[in-house]
Amino acid sequence: MSKKIIITGTSRGIGFELVKLFASQGHQVLALSRNNNSIGNLQLKNVTSFAFDLSKPSNYIKIEEFVKTEWKYVDVLINNAGTLLNKPFADTTMEDFEQVYKTNVFGVSEMIRTVLPFMKKESHVVTISSMGGVQGSVKFPGLSAYSSSKAAVITLTELLAEEYKEAGPSFNVLALGAVQTEMLEEAFPGYVAPTTANEMAKYIFDFSLSGQKYYNGKLLQVSISTP
Numbered sequence: 001m002s003k004k005i006i007i008t009g010t011s012r013g014i015g016f017e018l019v020k021l022f023a024s025q026g027h028q029v030l031a032l033s034r035n036n037n038s039i040g041n042l043q044l045k046n047v048t049s050f051a052f053d054l055s056k057p058s059n060y061i062k063i064e065e066f067v068k069t070e071w072k073y074v075d076v077l078i079n080n081a082g083t084l085l086n087k088p089f090a091d092t093t094m095e096d097f098e099q100v101y102k103t104n105v106f107g108v109s110e111m112i113r114t115v116l117p118f119m120k121k122e123s124h125v126v127t128i129s130s131m132g133g134v135q136g137s138v139k140f141p142g143l144s145a146y147s148s149s150k151a152a153v154i155t156l157t158e159l160l161a162e163e164y165k166e167a168g169p170s171f172n173v174l175a176l177g178a179v180q181t182e183m184l185e186e187a188f189p190g191y192v193a194p195t196t197a198n199e200m201a202k203y204i205f206d207f208s209l210s211g212q213k214y215y216n217g218k219l220l221q222v223s224i225s226t227p
Contacts, residue, residue: 002046003027003209004071006063006115008054008107009081011035013181014128017201018078023047030066033081054081054107055099060114067118074118076208079108079127079153086142097145104149109156121168124212125160126204127153129175131223137175150175154219161217170212176200177223 005022009015011033019031023044031039032052039049048066052059067074083103085096108127119125131137133150140147157173164171178193185191203222211220 003075004030004073005076005078005208006030006032006067006074006111007078007080008032008052008111010049011038013197014176014201014204015078015080017198018080018204019044019047019049021201021205028071030063030071032063054111055102057110060110063111063114067115072118073120073123074115075120075123077112077115077119077123077125078204078208079111079125080204081107082128082130082146082150084143084146086146088142089144092145100145101149101152104146105152105156108153112160116164116169119169122212123169124208125157125169125171126208126211127157127171127173128204129154129173129219131175131177131221134175134219134221157219158217165216170216172207172211172215172217173219174204174207175219175221175223177221 005027007015007018007029010019010031015033016038019029019039022029023046026046029047031047031049034051034053036049036051039047050062052062081103083100085100087096112125130147130150132139132143132147133154154173157171161171178195180193180195181197
């Protein structure tokens with residue numbers, strides 16, 4: 001049965017692969033990213049894409065209007081978009097932290113808040129975090145803003161699952177380890193990850209469609225390696 005799926009951060013990497021996977025299985029997808037050319041160029045008939053900036057409050061009105069007029073409801077929201085800053089803490093300014101948190105935390109929160117009225121009890125919100133945001137995991141110098149923002153959405157997921165446990169939807173968060181994406185290459189030049197973007201996308205695809213039957217408010221560590 002065809003589902004209605006919203007995915008953020010779809011211009012490259014895991015998000016790009018997810019759009020292709022959902023479309024190939026006949027699901028309807030709203031693909032959101034700052035640069036929508038890469039998805040737009042695919043011309044997939046059941047995919048709608050438009051340029052969207054998580055850090056700009058005015059952009060969320062477009063999402064609300066689209067769902068209200070075209071879909072009426074949303075089955076799955078995948079908060080995949082993220083921005084990464086690799087910079088020594090002593091050089092990381094308040095503005096740097098604000099920029100990272102605007103996308104990785106505030107953007108996730110506002111996207112959920114915007115889509116929630118259109119979700120059903122059996123719907124599923126999946127937020128993509130990082131092993132760097134997991135308490136007790138290996139940490140890396142230079143990622144203070146990024147990893148702390150990824151920790152924030154783990155706790156946010158737990159809180160929302162509790163707040164909406166009666167009415168739904170379900171909320172879960174996946175902490176990914178090293179995946180071979182452009183963002184990883186930018187943060188760790190030359191590092192070769194054991195998992196490709198397509199392999200990880202297949203896991204997230206399956207989890208987003210069925211994980212809510214088994215989990216709510218849970219952090220799942222999806223990692224065989226962290227760089």
